[in-house]
Amino acid sequence: MSENMNDIDFTHDPAQRSWVTSANADATDFPLQNLPFGRFRRAGEAWRLGVAIGDQVLDLRAAMAAGLPLDATLGSDVLNDFMALGKAARVQARALLSRALAAGSAEEARLRSCLVPQREAEMSLPCRIGDYTDFYTGIHHATTVGKLFRPDNPLLPNYKWVPIGYHGRVSSLGVSGQQFRRPLGQFKGEGDEPQFGPARRLDYELEVGVFVGRGNAQGEPKPMDEAEDDWFGMVLLNDWSARDVQAWEYQPLGPFLSKSFATTLSPWVVTREALEPFRVPFVRPAGDPQPLPYLDSPANRERGGIDITLEVWLKTASMSEPQRLTESNFRDAYWTVAQMLAHHSSNGCNLQPGDLLGSGTQSGAQPGQGGSLLELTGGGKQPLSLAGGETRTFLDDGDTVELRAHCQRAGARRIGFGVCAATVLPPQSAPVQSH
Ligand code: MN
Numbered sequence: 001m002s003e004n005m006n007d008i009d010f011t012h013d014p015a016q017r018s019w020v021t022s023a024n025a026d027a028t029d030f031p032l033q034n035l036p037f038g039r040f041r042r043a044g045e046a047w048r049l050g051v052a053i054g055d056q057v058l059d060l061r062a063a064m065a066a067g068l069p070l071d072a073t074l075g076s077d078v079l080n081d082f083m084a085l086g087k088a089a090r091v092q093a094r095a096l097l098s099r100a101l102a103a104g105s106a107e108e109a110r111l112r113s114c115l116v117p118q119r120e121a122e123m124s125l126p127c128r129i130g131d132y133t134d135f136y137t138g139i140h141h142a143t144t145v146g147k148l149f150r151p152d153n154p155l156l157p158n159y160k161w162v163p164i165g166y167h168g169r170v171s172s173l174g175v176s177g178q179q180f181r182r183p184l185g186q187f188k189g190e191g192d193e194p195q196f197g198p199a200r201r202l203d204y205e206l207e208v209g210v211f212v213g214r215g216n217a218q219g220e221p222k223p224m225d226e227a228e229d230d231w232f233g234m235v236l237l238n239d240w241s242a243r244d245v246q247a248w249e250y251q252p253l254g255p256f257l258s259k260s261f262a263t264t265l266s267p268w269v270v271t272r273e274a275l276e277p278f279r280v281p282f283v284r285p286a287g288d289p290q291p292l293p294y295l296d297s298p299a300n301r302e303r304g305g306i307d308i309t310l311e312v313w314l315k316t317a318s319m320s321e322p323q324r325l326t327e328s329n330f331r332d333a334y335w336t337v338a339q340m341l342a343h344h345s346s347n348g349c350n351l352q353p354g355d356l357l358g359s360g361t362q363s364g365a366q367p368g369q370g371g372s373l374l375e376l377t378g379g380g381k382q383p384l385s386l387a388g389g390e391t392r393t394f395l396d397d398g399d400t401v402e403l404r405a406h407c408q409r410a411g412a413r414r415i416g417f418g419v420c421a422a423t424v425l426p427p428q429s430a431p432v433q434s435h
Pocket of ligand 1: 134205207239358360361
């Protein structure tokens, strides 16, 4: 337990600088203190693993060939085997990479040729994702959306006791840069009978995605302290949603085709250790139930939360620059990452290295802090005014949604998540079907 309490070490020292000069810029998301992992290639080359540093990628396979003594799993073309090793291996690799990329390092001479400019790198999903589960930990989102349907009783009675989730779709996961067609689906229009055609209420959801590190054997739940050590890292996640399809299909088994047409992730996995300086207490509002023992631990109470500022930006086809729509913070989540893992495995379900957990939409407490258009427009009733005179209730074809995130506090180096952007394309042409 005590080893969980604080994992701050020299790699978090805000005074440290890198010989990769772009990593020392105030505004970079990827200073020496971040060191996120991703999977990349240049056109015509093989996929391999890399670490973002400033505006460059350190090619790990090339670095190992040049003599950097990283664990052999980092020479793989996917991150799963390294994820499976657990926390000690992450801490060790982080220390080694931090020393090698620090200003004055003797490694500079042999690692310089192992850098690839990020603008030349094509990115992919970082690992084989066996399963994807989407949770619902944003209590302000759950409350606002619940109010649209049940003004007097927005939260269902289970919400404050059990981390709600459902099983998502892996095949349509993509990374930033993804373009996808507006989905077709069945929904209720103005008449009594449903129709089938292009979704009319296409929305985004501002979420973080968590990758599982070390897994658990089937039948052997992960207790809270193991769960805290065994999540690998985080990305941004846009859980695109067709609200008209969702409203018609979701009862009684939950979302299905309203979500499974596309989900977009940011490509750089910010490790649990990089987020260490930004941990905050997990606090329940007065009067709310405390978690049951299997979802509780001293470490979780002391530092289960994470202070991550989350943003949504929209760029319509006629805008030259994206416009910011929302800012919220992951520290407001009702359940922590460790609670998500512990709950998920509590029935004996085996989690595997590289499994993905979505946090659910992260909205703030204020009306302008909705993490989806459904919230920002009051269920599509109050159009949003955009710069340049356009309005939106839901997304138009040609709209690009960008999620961004960063962590910042006095005494720590600011780190960021990069961008998670994707664009809505027109639907496959198909006539609207109705009777
Ligand atoms: Mn979601």
